[in-house]
Every structure is written in C-alpha cells, then in structure tokens.
Amino acid sequence: MGRQITVMGICGTYSHDSANGNLLKMGLAACEAAGAKTICWDNMETPLPLVGSPDSSSDDNVKAFQDMAESADAYLLSSPEYHGTMSGVMKNQLDWVYFSHVGDKVWAVMSTLGGQTNSNTLNHMRLSARWLHGNVIPEQLAVGNVKEAFDEEGAFIDEAMQERLEKLATSLVTTTEKLL
Numbered sequence: 341m342g343r344q345i346t347v348m349g350i351c352g353t354y355s356h357d358s359a360n361g362n363l364l365k366m367g368l369a370a371c372e373a374a375g376a377k378t379i380c381w382d383n384m385e386t387p388l389p390l391v392g393s394p395d396s397s398s399d400d401n402v403k404a405f406q407d408m409a410e411s412a413d414a415y416l417l418s419s420p421e422y423h424g425t426m427s428g429v430m431k432n433q434l435d436w437v438y439f440s441h442v443g444d445k446v447w448a449v450m451s452t453l454g455g456q457t458n459s460n461t462l463n464h465m466r467l468s469a470r471w472l473h474g475n476v477i478p479e480q481l482a483v484g485n486v487k488e489a490f491d492e493e494g495a496f497i498d499e500a501m502q503e504r505l506e507k508l509a510t511s512l513v514t515t516t517e518k519l520l
C-alpha cells in the first residue's frame with residue numbers, strides 16, 4: 341500500500357455554489373470515498389489575476405496556486421460551458437501552471453451545460469491538460485440541461501449520473517495510485 345494520494349479540485353467559476361462548483365464538490369467527495377485526500381483552490385477568497393496583466397507574475401495568490409498544484413498528485417476539473425468551450429476562469433487557471441507544477445500527473449474532466457449535453461468543453465480541457473503533459477483518464481462527465489439535473493439538496497436527480505461520477509472518481513484515484 342503506497343501513500344495516500346492528493347486530488348486538487350479546479351473550479352470553472354469564482355463561486356463554488358455554482359452548478360459546476362456543486363459538481364466539483366460531489367466529485368471530490370467521491371474521490372475521498374475512493375481513498376484520496378482532496379484540496380481545492382478558492383477563486384473567491386484568493387482570485388488569480390489574468391495571465392499577462394500588470395504585475396501578475398509576482399502576485400502572492402499565483403505563487404500559492406502554483407504551490408498547491410505542485411503538491412497535488414491528480415486534478416479534477418469542472419467547468420461550465422460558455423460559448424462552446426471552458427470558462428475564462430478555468431482557462432486562466434490552466435494558464436498559470438506549467439510542466440514543473442503539473443507535468444506527468446493524472447487528470448479528469450467534467451462540465452455543466454445550460455443546453456444539451458456535448459463534449460466540447462471536455463475535449464478542450466482534455467487538450468489543454470495534454471499540452472501540460474497530463475494523463476487524462478478516459479472517464480468524463482458532462483451534465484447537460486443543468487437546471488434540471490440536481491435536486492434541492494444538490495444531488496443528481498438521475499442516479500445513473502451519480503454512478504458515472506463515482507466511476508470517474510474511482511478511476512482517477514486508482515490510476516494515480518498505479519502511476520505513483
């Protein structure tokens with residue numbers, strides 16, 4: 341038995357009370373149930389400047405974000421789909437990390453959509469993660485028609501979606517353990 345792995349959650353909105361934030365919390369809980377420790381960056385408390393904005397590279401939050409990313413063994417991404425792709429908040433976070441922080445680690449991707457389920461945002465995050473030398477697991481989850489997807493407690497109305505989420509989380513944790 342190796343050491344306990346750490347999964348870092350990366351949310352596509354400032355607030356984690358959003359739909360994709362709710363999905364991320366559920367995914368991280370499922371990773372914990374599969375044996376991982378979890379951490380999560382909070383863009384509301386510690387916002388990141390836009391990459392390339394004045395003095396951004398010396399920003400304390402950027403350094404803390406990069407340190408957190410470097411300390412993690414795996415990443416769970418959840419983004420809303422905006423105009424057919426990931427949110428700017430998500431892309432900006434991915435733009436703040438390099439191979440030295442995240443290279444050769446394991447990733448999983450999830451998205452929420454106001455309209456019909458599709459794989460655009462998943463594929464775009466998959467591509468960015470590959471450019472960061474990430475190993476993205478094949479399991480993925482897109483939650484379409486998101487306003488109807490969760491009940492008042494934030495749980496999936498469709499139990500099959502919860503099963504898919506748990507399979508994704510278990511795969512993320514076990515794949516990471518195998519690669520350690």
Ligand SMILES: Cc1cc2nc3c(=O)[nH]c(=O)nc-3n(C[C@H](O)[C@H](O)[C@H](O)COP(=O)(O)O)c2cc1C
Pocket residue numbers: 353358359360361419420421422423424425452453454455456486
């Ligand atoms: C600027 C913007 C663009 C959007 N573009 C799309 C889109 O291309 N496809 C879609 O299905 N939903 C689109 N939506 C709806 C969002 O995907 C949906 O509101 C979101 O997934 C809800 O999650 P959240 O609460 O985490 O933001 C868009 C919403 C905004 C604000």
